[in-house]
Structures are given as structure tokens and as C-alpha cells.
Amino acid sequence: MKIFVKELWTALSSTVVLCCVLCGVYPVIVWGLGQLLFSHQANGSLVQVNGQIVGSELIGQGFSGAKYFHPRPSDAGTGYDGGNSGASNLGPTSQKLIDGIKANLVAYRQENGLPESAVVPADAVTASGSGLDPHISVENARLQIARVAKVRSLSEEVIRSAVERAIDRPFLGIGGEAGVNVLKLNLELETLAQKKP
Helix, strand or coil: CHHHHHHHHHHHHHHHHHHHHHHHHHHHHHHHHHHHHCHHHHCCCEEEECCEEEEECCCCCCCCCCCCCCCCCCCCCCCCCHHHCCCCCCCCCCHHHHHHHHHHHHHHHHHCCCCCCCCCCHHHCCCCCCCCCCEEEHHHHHHHHHHHHHHHCCCHHHHHHHHHHCEECCHHHCCCCCEEEHHHHHHHHHHHHHHCC
């Protein structure tokens, strides 16, 4: 009986100590370090314009006007719905998926003035797994430059420079491909439009 009580006490005291450390001390330390060292990222990488939060660098938004760079298609809810993030779950042999991609391909070529034979990046016509991808490929952005420049009455060189500044490159050149953050790019275009004489 003495051994049983001793083992029970050891188990209970270990559980209490581990609960305090793992459910209290450790999360507070991680939170504190996040706030101290990576405050912007720890608070959602929020983007503000004139003190107003307009989005996050990590969450895609829908931009449909011709003067904006367009993000990837989204199957999250009715599109870019953070509360309903997810893909269509359609398989590669699904006729609905194939028809959707074909329709997206035709629309993309038309809105960007591309010939029917133009090669289009996959991210321009397919949705991401979350439906909230904030980036597009560099090639996708470059194919949209002519349309955006024409609608905004700016030179293609000005728009190309904005695209180059909006490219997020992988850390130390590893960990994925470079991508263009659509929200940051479109916000920069709005700033350029305000500066235009």
C-alpha cells in the first residue's frame, strides 16, 4: 500500500508540474519572445494603410478590377473566405475541375490580351489548397503587367519595377520559389496612382 501511495503521489505531482510548465510557463515564454522579436509576424502580419487594417500579408484577397493584379482563383467558400478555407477536393480526373480550369484559362488569356497559344502558369488557373494563397508566381505577375499598365495609364516599366519590389524571395535562397504578394503589390499601385500628376 505504501508503494502504491508513493507512485500515485509521484504521478499526480508530475502531472501538476508538467501542466504548469507546458500549459502556462512555456506558452507565456513563446508568446513573449514572439512579441519581443517578431511582433509583426506574431500578430498576423497585418497590413495597415493610414492606420486602417486592410489585410494580412499571409491571407489572399480577391481583386477583380482590371487595374489590379489578380490573385490565384479561390475555392474557399464564395472565394477568399477565411472562415471556410479549403480546396474544392475535386480529383484530377473530375470533369468539373477540368472544365473550371479551361474556363479560367480562357478568361485569363482574354483579360490579359494573350493569344490562345500562350502558355499560362498553373497558379493563374488553379486554386491553392487553402484558397487563401497571398502570392502568385512571378511569371503570373509578369503576364498581367501590360493590362495593369494600360488601365492605369502608366508605363510597363513602372509596373514591372513595382512587381520586382513585391517579390518575396525564399530565405537564404532555400525553402520554395519566389512569389509576388498580391496585396502588397496592389497597395503600391494605389500609392503610385496617387503620386501620378
